[in-house]
Amino acid sequence: MTTLAAPRKGWGRRGRTPVHALFRRVCVINGLVFALGTSVLALSPATVSARVRLTELPVLVIGLAVILAANAFLLRSSLAPLDALIASMRRVDPPHPANRVDRSGNGDLNDLIETFNAMLDRLESERSVAGAAALAAQEGERQRIARELHDEIGQSLTVALLRLKGVVDRAPEPLREQVCDAQETVRACLDEVRGIARRLRPDVLEDLGLPSAINALCHEFARTAGxxxxxxxxxxxxxxxxxxxxxxxxxxxxxxxxxxxxxxxxxxxxxxxxxxxxxxxxxxxxxxxxxxxxxxxxxxxxxxxxxxxxxxxxxxxxxxxxxxxxxxxxxxxxxxx
Incomplete structure (x- = not known):
């Protein structure tokens, strides 16, 4: 069973790719320049002998220079959008939004520029979706770790702190200072675990809003960093x-x-x-x-x-x-x- 190939998306409205359009433009420009040069030579009073004389060389050189200069100027003007396209390609950087290339007034290169801009739109859209999924997973993991720190490790440290308090009350005098030191160490660990849990899951952000959360963040930073x-x-x-x-x-x-x-x-x-x-x-x-x-x-x-x-x-x-x-x-x- 024969399967027909799908048409390529790069083809234009009349079956032309941007390369074909560019090729046609170059051919048309060259044809116009050479036709104009031929017409000027044919209609001008300047003549060239069968064997070129030395006095006729300046006419030929000037004519050739004018034709080449006109051809170069027209081609440069026509291909200038490619420079902007290349510069935009070099500036593409995933963490930064990319600038689109202006397609107005670029003739047959519009298809190429439009395709490039559409590619940037797809890349940024896919990057946004992938980044959102990754950051959502990261936030979910932060919340899970914060919950485990608070519910499991925090509770275990609280139980240990209470038991040490009971030991302090019954410990003999020579051991009481050491048990008190252990109690303070456990209390410091509990405070640190609670601080980590707060940083991982800012409940104040959900409950009270951004200004309160920022104030709490600055207060915590001042306390820890001095x-x-x-x-x-x-x-x-x-x-x-x-x-x-x-x-x-x-x-x-x-x-x-x-x-x-x-x-x-x-x-x-x-x-x-x-x-x-x-x-x-x-x-x-x-x-x-x-x-x-x-x-x-x-x-x-x-x-x-x-x-x-x-x-x-x-x-x-x-x-x-x-x-x-x-x-x-x-x-x-x-x-x-």
Missing amino acids: ITVARDIDPDLPRLDPDVELVCYRIAQESLTNVLRHAGADAVALRLTADADAVTVRITDDGRGGAVVDGAGIRGMRERALLVNGVLTVDSPARGGTEVRLVIPVDRPGKDS
Whole structure:
């Protein structure tokens, strides 16, 4: 049984591929240039003998130069969109949104440019779906670990703490100090487990909203890092889409973690503001600054920002300090269309 092959998607409306259209354009341009050159030579008073004379060489050279220059100019103008297409290909970077190539006024190259733009749309769509699935799985795993830390390890440490309290009451005097030290160690471990669980699953984000969660995050950072965070949080910020709030929280959390690990800063400032069109999160520090390395943390932040159509910029000049800025467009209820 014979199976007919499906038509290729790259063919144009009249059975032409972009390569065929480009080939036709080059042939037409060359034909026009040579026809024009022939017409000029035929109609001009200039003549060439059967054996070219030395005085006629300048006429031939000038004519040839004009034909070549006109041909080069027309071809360059026709193929200029390919330079823009190549430059756009070189700029394609998965963590960043790619710019589309303008297809207006490009004639037979419109099919090629349109196909390239459609390919970028498919890549970004697939990247967004894959990134959303990966981050959803990551959040689910964070919640599972936080739940196990709280329900299992936390409960076990609480039981151990209560039993040590009973032992302290009955321990002889020579051992009481050691049991008290063990009790304090278990209490510190319990506090650390609870802190890890809170960082993995920010319940305050779901219960009280983004401003309260950011305030709690800054308070926890100041307690553990010993660095006070100057906060400027919009008090009138309404509840946003849960995905937007989670992205803002995670990026602020990762930024503060990077300050603690890499910046060597003495002061940190965090701003959370909103207007009619966007929510902005800005974290700055007075650390050492320098070149920004797109490690796993920054790549993760960029991927999270893309999921909500946000733009993340990281600026770290050599003179010192780092600024992380996240801008997410939002649609407010009741906003004028």
